[in-house]
Amino acid sequence: MELRRLLIAVSVILAIMLVSSADAAHAVWSGLVIAENVPQPAAIPPELTKFEQTLKDLFGYNQFEVIGQSSKTLRTGEEDWLASSKYFALHVDAHGENDSGYALNLKLYKERDILLETEANLSRSSPLVIKGPQVGSGQLLLVLVVKDDEETHHRRHAEPTNPISAGWHRLRKAIHNILP
Amino acid sequence: MKTFEEKWTAWLDGQLSGRELIEFESSLPDLAAAKVEKRDAQKLGAFLKRELGAQTMSNEEFFSHQLRERIARETEDPSRGREARSTWWTVPRLVWSGATALALFVIFGIAILRERQPGERSEYLTQILNSKVDPAANPNATVSIFESKNENKVTVLWTEGLQSLPADYAAQ
Numbered sequence: 300m301e302l303r304r305l306l307i308a309v310s311v312i313l314a315i316m317l318v319s320s321a322d323a324a325h326a327v328w329s330g331l332v333i334a335e336n337v338p339q340p341a342a343i344p345p346e347l348t349k350f351e352q353t354l355k356d357l358f359g360y361n362q363f364e365v366i367g368q369s370s371k372t373l374r375t376g377e378e379d380w381l382a383s384s385k386y387f388a389l390h391v392d393a394h395g396e397n398d399s400g401y402a403l404n405l406k407l408y409k410e411r412d413i414l415l416e417t418e419a420n421l422s423r424s425s426p427l428v429i430k431g432p433q434v435g436s437g438q439l440l441l442v443l444v445v446k447d448d449e450e451t452h453h454r455r456h457a458e459p460t461n462p463i464s465a466g467w468h469r470l471r472k473a474i475h476n477i478l479p
Numbered sequence: 480m481k482t483f484e485e486k487w488t489a490w491l492d493g494q495l496s497g498r499e500l501i502e503f504e505s506s507l508p509d510l511a512a513a514k515v516e517k518r519d520a521q522k523l524g525a526f527l528k529r530e531l532g533a534q535t536m537s538n539e540e541f542f543s544h545q546l547r548e549r550i551a552r553e554t555e556d557p558s559r560g561r562e563a564r565s566t567w568w569t570v571p572r573l574v575w576s577g578a579t580a581l582a583l584f585v586i587f588g589i590a591i592l593r594e595r596q597p598g599e600r601s602e603y604l605t606q607i608l609n610s611k612v613d614p615a616a617n618p619n620a621t622v623s624i625f626e627s628k629n630e631n632k633v634t635v636l637w638t639e640g641l642q643s644l645p646a647d648y649a650a651q
Contacts, residue, residue: 303573357635398603414612415610427636431641434648436646439644
C-alpha cells in the first residue's frame, strides 16, 4: 500500500515536471548603452560580454556603459516594457513569438520625441544593436539580446523558488551534464 | 357431492367414518388391494415427513453450524475474495508503469535539451522589417542594415545623420 502511494506520488511529480518543461520562457535584455573611448575603460556589462569584441570592432569604442536597461521574461510573447535613462527611453512591444524569434516594435524616445521606430524580428541567437545618435563624445547604442536558458536559470536561482521547480532544474542540469 | 377422487384421498388419510366409510369401501371393486395401497401411501407419507420436515436446532447447534459455515467460506478459496477486491493497478503493474513513465520522461527530456542546447545557434538571424527616423528632427538621416561576419551574428541597424546631442544626455 505504501509502495503504491509512493509510485502515485512519483507519477504526479513527473507529470508536473513534464508540464513545467513545456514552459519555455525566454528573457529579453534590452539596454541603452553609451559607447565611448576613455583612457581607462570600465569592465563591460555582463550582458554584452559575449559580443564585446564585435561591438569594439563595429563602433571603434573601448567602453560600453549601460545607462538604462530592462530584462523582461516573455511568457506569452505579447508583453511590452521600457528601458529608460534620464533622457532616453526604449519602448519594446512584443507582438508574438515565431520560429525565428520574437516580433518586436521598438521606439526610441528622447524625452517625449520619437527619434527612431523599428519593426524587428529578434532571433534567439542573434543580438540586435541599433546605432543611435551621437551623445557628447560617445555614441548611444540600443542593444537587445534574448538570453540563453542557462543565463535565465542563473538569474532564477538567485530568486526564491519552490522545491519542484528547483528539483526540475537540478535534473535538467544533471541530464545536461550527462550528455556528450 | 364429493367426487370419487376426493373420497379416495379422504379414505387414504383416514378421514372417512361411519356410513360414508362403509358406503365408500363397499363401492371399491377390490377392497384388499385398496387397503394395501392405503398402507403403502401412509408409509410413504410418514417417511417423507420424517426426512423432509424442518430440522429444528438447538442454540448450540445453530451457533456451531454458523461457525463451520463461516470457516468453510473463508478457507475454501482465499483467492476468490482477493480477486473481487483487486483493481488493475497491482503493485507490479504500478512499478512497470512508473518505470515506463520515467523512461519516457528521460527520453523526452534528453530530446528537449538536445534541441535547446544553451550554446546552440539557430539558423535564424534577427531581421529588421521596417525602420524610420523622425524626418522633421533628422532630415538627412539614413538607415542601413547589416550583420556582423563573426560567430556572434549581431544584426546592426546603422543610422547616419541623426542630430548630435550634448554629453548631458548620457546621464543614467
